[in-house]
Amino acid sequence: RNVFAQDFRNNPGDGGTVTFGFNVPQTGAYADEGADELRAYQLAVKHINGEGDGGLLNTMQPLSLKGDGVLGKKVVYVTGDTQTKSDAARASAKRMIEKDGVIMYSGGSSSGVAIAQQSLAQEMGIVFMNGLTHSNDTTGKDKRRYGFRHFFNAYMSGAALGPVLEAEMGKERRAYHLTADYTWGWTQEESIKNTTEGLGWQTANAVKTPLGAGDFSQYITPVLNSGADVLILNHYGKDMINSLTQAVQFGLRDKQVNGKDFQIVVPLYSRLMAQGAGANIKGIFGTTNWNWSLQDAGSQAFVKSFGQEYGFPPSQAAHTCYVQTLLYANACQMAGTFYPPEVIKALEGFEFDGMGNGKTLYRAEDHQCFKDVLVVKGNENPSSQFDLLEVVQEVPRSQVEYDAGLFGGELGPYEV
Amino acid sequence: MDTFALQLLNGLDKGGAYALIALGLTLIFGTLGVVNFAHGALFMLGAFCAVTVQKILTISVKVKDESITFFEAYKEVPYLETWFGETGSVIIDYSVPISILVAIPVMLLIGLVMERGLIQRFYKRTHAEQILVTFGLAIVLQELVKANFGANPIPTPAPEAVAGSANIGEWLGLGSTVVYPWWRLIYLAFAGVVIAAVFSFLQFTTFGMVVRAGMQDRETVGLLGIDIQRRFSIVFGLAAVVAGLAGVMYTPILPPDYHMGMDFLVLSFVVVVVGGMGSLGGAVAAGFLLGILQSFASMNEVKSILPGIDQIIIYLVAVVILLVRPRGLLGRKGVMES
Amino acid sequence: MTNKITLRSDNMMMGLFALAILTMPIWLMPIGASYPDLMQKFAIFGIFAIGFNILFGLTGYLSFGHAAFLGVGSYTAVWSFKLLSMNVVPAVIFAVIVAGAFSFLIGFISLRRSGIYFSILTLAFAQMSYNLAYSVLTPITNGETGLQLAKSDPRVIDGLFVEAGAGIPSTNFFGIAMSGYSGFYFCAVLLIIGFYISLRITRSPFGMMLKAIKSNQNRMSYTGLNTRPYALTAFVISGMYAGLAGALLAVTDPLAGAERMQWTASGEVVLMTILGGVGTLLGPMLGAVIIKYFENIFSAFNETLLNNIFSFLPEGLQEVVVSVVGLFVGEGWHLTLGILFMIIVIYLPGGLVEGAQRVRDYVGRKRHKKTSEAHQPQIAE
């Protein structure tokens, strides 16, 4: 297969190792999430190199990796701090590329940062495997040939929530949206609004709130007497923790409006958010990409090796980062080369199973993974400190699929 | 009408919080002349007093969840509950009010140590150097908290009894649509009490005059037999306590994290300066003014006319006030003007 | 003021400075900082800090909003790439002009006040710019995601000359791609020019007027000088430096995000300047290098790397050392930065450059004493 002996950026050549770059938030609001992602990456490298119990290498299908590294080269890695800022993330990624010679880099925790890194990947000709990023734009209008996303997106959250909301709350509802005033918030609001309006719900109002507002009281009080009976919080991270905590304090959950119990919905959940909001999340609906309580073999295998290594279960962010690393390594093995265009082609349209979320497709047209989505709610009666979210339903992949052209964008060329 | 009443309440409540946070800063900044970028960190440390107290009160017996085999998962029952039953739960429930009692001596100590150990050397240095050292200190404190408590916010709920909302409308005869969380009302009252206490201490005793004089001219005050250094330490300790209390009281509204101080730092500087340097009354007035304007600017009716106004209102008001009134609302001439 | 400043000593300093900057790829190698992106950042933030120092160091006006001009420079440059040409020359020129105009507006209003009131005014303007860029102005700034190039951008000038390729074209200086080392040298040359201009300003009558503003504005006006336009000129010049820095960020990496305008970014340049030494020529550059070095290199250490570094130690000791050092690097790099700030300002008042001078003076004190204090008898011991 030496036809691919072309020179490309950071070609590992005859060296015995190949370097991955893990670019996660180590400081700032998402530092804890970043730390969990880093753990997952380290675990993935271990497993690829044939150390430890092998993790998902035992369940993944089809599998080309042999547990001896990638194409016979041991994987080593470097880390960096994105600070959850686009500039810092790109600087850190450039360091990995220019100084450390990484062949692939990966990371996430915010859509803006992910998109910034993804476009850098295209410029530099290095594959970027997105970690946690939920905006439709990542594989929509800002998609890139060199970027791939395993995580689900706002559209899929909305599509998955629809039937559950209908079952739990009925068709006659008035929803009030509070939306973080930036691109992720907008796509989230749009997606969930499409879903709820599709159910026949009315939209009482959709209000933008400044990022990092801290105190949301001035946005919550208008909800009280707006006639709405559902509050949808299109917030993430600290904003969501604060707005939810305060909404509950304003007595929204004890309210009766239009003869119905007032409800709050949080489209995107994460474990850290659940921890930060404490008891306030009990019974509140939302979606996640993955949860450690899933019982399929892949999830069990991952929870086992992560839990034994670190003493606690992995978060959804850890899961997606782990899977992404394996998928990339596997694609190189499949392609028989590290030459990015070939690796990309191997990933495009790749269909696999046994990594949680059931049968999964890496769609070629937009580099978005399609798989089952979890609708969850805050656990009313947790049995342990990790038991925060209860899976209400595993919404099948077919229900969240959409047309690849829906969000526009262009992947760009293979060769740069 | 009720939206208006509610936004007014929001404004007052925010104002109380802003004033309380800015009060400590104006003591240090406006009175001692030290640009204290670590003020936010003091606020944050106060909040983590509450977290620590809660952590201590909820030290738990851990009952292993046997269904999980890959790692250790527990159901936790606090010792206080196993020992004292109901009473124990109540104590835990009241951890935030209890933290206030703890925070006063702790923050006083922190303030004194900080002043004696560090700030003291910087009274005569340039503002630039004060900024650098206090910013460095703020980062260090922040990172220490992060290393111990993680980066994620930590829920610290208000006591059950005041967790819900009060039906203010009914009391005032405005109908039942005006409800407001108890804890926020308590915060407002608490802010009022603390502000009044600080005011009377500085206005009705000679302490305030001496400190003001000392800031203007340390040497001469020393010549008059006054140990100004000791008084500066006390002011600093007092400011730390006020900042800390503001932090403790804020925890049920905003689950604390290590970065919360930085988030409030700029705001508190704006409040202090808009109020006028060296003026306690100014800081309080500016706090309420900005709080109320911010609340009204966030109303949908206003936002539909001026999109994004709620994001910039505080800064816009600051600019207008500083251009109309050169020294802020109640500032004195010559303080920190060069 | 013991060493006399002359044209010759300045030219010498200039030569050494240029040499040091241009040879960075060589001497930064041992500390792992010799890769293009970081050196670009050194040069760019050096320009930013040097320009900032013209305002803060000379006139004493502490602006807390200079990041706004940096951001405006970046946006302008990216728009120039999108609309006109991928050539960096128009981008840089427009960025400097637009940032200059923007700083004229803000400076004109803010300079009506002095001291802390001025600082808060600039802060307020910058925060408003940031908040609006993040949300309402998204059509211009592309909000959180940041303004990016797209294949479909018009690029009217380029369209006249070259056929569009398959992907997004890269920025260039008349055909030389502005990434990697060529990007660094482009920034480095501008840094050297920027430094030279700042040197000339400092040594010029205009620079002396700026120092006079810092020293005593009252006397300045009773001396027949109109302080406001002097301060405003300094403000605009430093705003243009910031705009240039912003443009270079976009030149080397064509993406402009709103977070560049946040108060923390303004604060960063303040810290760089103070750390290196307010009012000194070299200090701001030094401060910029240190902060960027920490941000990029210290944050990248992880446990495996540390274990490699300390592998020469015996097993047990290695573990202890790694866990202790680990607190200060990687995710703990902020802690180190904070401690560094404190140590420098406590032990080297006036920042690194002045601190170094103090140390040097202390060593050579006896020699200097004789010449500088002729009117006083010799010191006793």
Place this chain on the structure above:
Amino acid sequence: MGILQVQDVNKSFGGLKALHNVNLDVEEGAVHAIIGPNGAGKSTLLNCFVGRLKPDTGSVMFNGTSLLGIAPHEINQAGVARVFQTPEIFGDLSLIENVMIPTFAKRDGAYTVNAWGRIDQAAEIREKAEHILEDVGLAEKQEMHANSLSRGDKRRLELAMCLVQEPKLLLLDEPTAGMSRADTNNTIDLLKRIGERGITKIVIEHDMHVVFSLASKISVLAQGTVIAEGAPEEIKGDPRVQEAYLGGAHL
């Protein structure tokens, strides 16, 4: 017609009438001394000339144009320089820079961006500055920071800064206060020497030795009102002045 004409100037601070219908006519080339008890309003009057204060009513005409309502730097550019009661100097600049700044201001006007020339090469300006420092006896200290001067030296520096501008009208608020006898005498000599250059001077002074060595005309201000005006000899003998100001001082 004098070079400076002050008519019916009134100035109050709150309830305090600091200046009450003050009239003054300073002749070109004269040394006009203003004396009077502490708090009489002498410094306040000077403040009205340089734009630091604006009188409530009245007019101040300099060379035929009004000085009221124009900015301090414009007044200075018109040719009025002032030495303050508490020295106003550029504390953290060197003495030579302190003197060069007004020299540039004189040459280049109120605002000129000369950012490319080098100070150390502005030979003509420098020479002029050095020369004036020599005149006031500070030549040796020209590289020192102005802040570390003793007070007498600061005042002399300020005087140098004004003189180097060759103003038409020089306002001196207690130029010899705090100076030793020797330096006072030097200053008197210096002021006499500049007198020869035709600079009009208004001097406020409590040291009668200085006043009577320099003044060609004296106005006596008490409680905001001019109570006497005339040649030195007349003033010396005026009983009201004796009572309000001089006391039993031996002159």
Place this chain on the structure above:
Amino acid sequence: MTETPALQSNGPQGNAPQASAAPERNKGPAFFSCWDIHGYYGESYIVQGVSFDIREGEIVALLGRNGAGKTSTLRTIARMSDPQLTHGEIWLDHKPLHEMSDFQASQFGVGLVPEDRRIIPGLTVEENLQLAQIAEPKGWSIERLYEHFPRLAERRKQEGVTLSGGEQQMLAVARALARDVKLLLLDEPYEGLAPVIVQEIERILEEIKGLGLTTIIVEQNAIAALHLADRAIILDMGQVAFDGIAQEVLDNAELRQEYLAI
């Protein structure tokens, strides 16, 4: 505590200025004495080994040219942080001032009227006086001060720094008297004052002299100071150039010419 009067301590004689071996030194333990004090402003060496004694109730005129170090000497005695005392001892009433800080020295009875008056901005006249009576021991009551300085009584509500120069000087002297002082240090009390006021202040100083208050007065108006003083000390280049009876200076034209140019 150590009762050792300063003059008995023996130090290196090398630096002792020749003229300081004044005859008074042998007349028993002095009420106040400073011995071989050295003071620095940062790196500048300004007070270069000054020694002298004062008996209780004595009034000493401290004279010298501009920049001779008079102010610096007073500041050193008042234990201000600048100039820094690097060497030497200062004793007042058998207590070591050199071991005290500024406020302790003040509480023990050192009162300085500083040369630029140092009225505190932002405080009214009355507050400036009250400030002096915060720390014990208090001296004259504010009522008594107002009796002596009726002008201050009129202006009591005005901000101190807006007073005219002379008024400020009165306030500074009054403020010193508001404390119970053992040793009064006056730095150029006549500066900037109208002749009538100078006479008034002179009267007050005479009165203070009558009270037997030990005083050091620094004054450019040497003649006036010498008339008031019992003794004169002349400083030159930070060292004592003369120490003797005040009348001696008035009589010795050569001395006056050399150090005072009068």
